[in-house]
Amino acid sequence: MEKVKLALIGAGAMANAVHYPSLAEMPDVHLCALCELIDEKRQQTAQRFAIPRTYSDYREMLAKEDPDAVYVLMPPHHLFDIVVYCLKARKHVFIEKPPAVTTFQAEELARLAERNGCLTMVGFNRRFIPLLQRVREEQAKAGELNLAVAAFHKAQPEALYYDGAIDVLHCDAIHAVDALRWMGGDVVAVASHVGSSSSARQNRFVAVMEFASGASGVLLANWDSGARVHTFEWHAPGFVAYADPGGPDAPGQAVIRRPAGAQTISAAEAAGSTEFAKFYGFYAENRYFIDCLKRGQQPETCFSDAAKTMALADAILCNRIGR
Ligand SMILES: NC(=O)c1ccc[n+]([C@@H]2O[C@H](COP(=O)([O-])OP(=O)(O)OC[C@H]3O[C@@H](n4cnc5c(N)ncnc54)[C@H](O)[C@@H]3O)[C@@H](O)[C@H]2O)c1
Incomplete structure (x- = not known):
């Protein structure tokens, strides 16, 4: 080979x-x-x-x-x-x-x-977390997405990234911003409330957005919360999924609810592993990059796509309600 x-x-x-x-x-x-x-x-x-x-x-x-x-x-x-x-x-x-x-x-x-x-x-x-990929496939089978929610919270109100080289939203909460683009596609409009508590710096970013499809997206990111919580919600006709893939300490799970009943999928089962690098998407993203190199294919999270996520983070800071 x-x-x-x-x-x-x-x-x-x-x-x-x-x-x-x-x-x-x-x-x-x-x-x-x-x-x-x-x-x-x-x-x-x-x-x-x-x-x-x-x-x-x-x-x-x-x-x-x-x-x-x-x-x-x-x-x-x-x-x-x-x-x-x-x-x-x-x-x-x-x-x-x-x-x-x-x-x-x-x-x-x-x-x-x-x-x-x-x-x-x-x-x-996050786009490569096997649990989230599985839920996304189930949502696509159920019908067209009408609402996506990505939440990312931490109990680090005064977090300062690299001595202040970059802000919380662009450095870390950007995971949730990018996840929303992955869940809902291109964003055509956004409005936000940006706040701070227990810190002189902005550490709370709440945004609603409209996807090109007409679906709604919601970002909830609060660094003055009780613990690290990073969850994702997909809504489609007759379908809702709440996914918490876990974190460095332990894998989590997703619950999908339909009129017929509920289904639970564990992050470890979706990944076939309890190793953090595997159930949290790191192995899969590296595998995908290598496969793209072998096929000569531009990865979906290429620099131009990532620049769009950065631009959405800019829009969240700029398009604040009442300003
Ligand atoms: N995807 C995730 O969930 C996640 C989680 C944590 C961090 N990150 C990101 O990972 C990135 C890296 O973070 P990290 O904590 O691994 O960094 P790090 O500071 O631990 O490692 C960087 C290394 O690069 C070396 N280095 C710097 N300049 C160099 C040069 N010119 N030549 C050779 N080596 C050089 C440093 O000596 C250091 O060892 C950050 O952007 C961070 O945002 C992502």
Whole structure:
């Protein structure tokens, strides 16, 4: 079997927790080299995943390794220059969410990728959670979506991402914003209430939106809540699903209700695994990226699509009721 040759930049938390373990399991993937600035992380990660060569300069790594694609796994304020370099070298690129600190940056990356014929993917893993994919299929079978709700709450009122490089909505609650686009499609209108409590910064984002289909979407994101809660609701004629896929601690479940009765599906059953990386969509998103590379197909969460999610987050901040 021909292997996809990957070069990796960044040996941080997400790389080690979910992405490299997923890729290392795939028989059609070769992790040829790793670049990381911190010696200890570089050595430990290379050893753990049997990566043969390491670098501290990604430019040297790209020149020497000539990989098929590059994973760039680091916070958004460190991404831009590196991703631009990879795209100019005509490499396909995978990054975590968010794709950039501003929508303008995300759009520029999308334009550069398109000009250079690169396949790109942003790790909006919620779209790849097996439980949510299963519920979405059941909803499509039942009928046309008329209402989607995505909620994401945390008990971190004063959360400050990367010393203030980016706000809560664009950095983290963006998962729920992107999920709504995945559930309902293109958004044509949005109105919001944005608030703050227990913090000088905005930490509550409530929005209603209209999809191009005419269906409604609701975002509920509150960082001054009681715990991490991240849930999804689909409504269609004679169909409602409440899904809580769980989180790092344990897998959750979905309940689908129809006039004939209720059906419960567990996140672990849908994924065939109780491993976080599997039931929470990380393995599946990496598998999908590799398959897209092999088929020469642009991933659905490519940079231009991710820029639309960033733009929707902008619209949520701008289109506030009564302003
Ligand atoms: N999808 C999710 O559910 C989810 C969850 C948490 C975090 N994230 C996202 O993952 C991204 C990465 O977060 P993280 O916590 O893994 O980051 P991290 O800070 O732990 O890791 C980044 C690594 O990149 C290295 N690095 C920085 N610049 C470099 C350079 N020029 N060359 C080589 N190495 C360099 C750093 O030394 C560090 O080890 C963030 O954007 C975050 O928003 C996503």
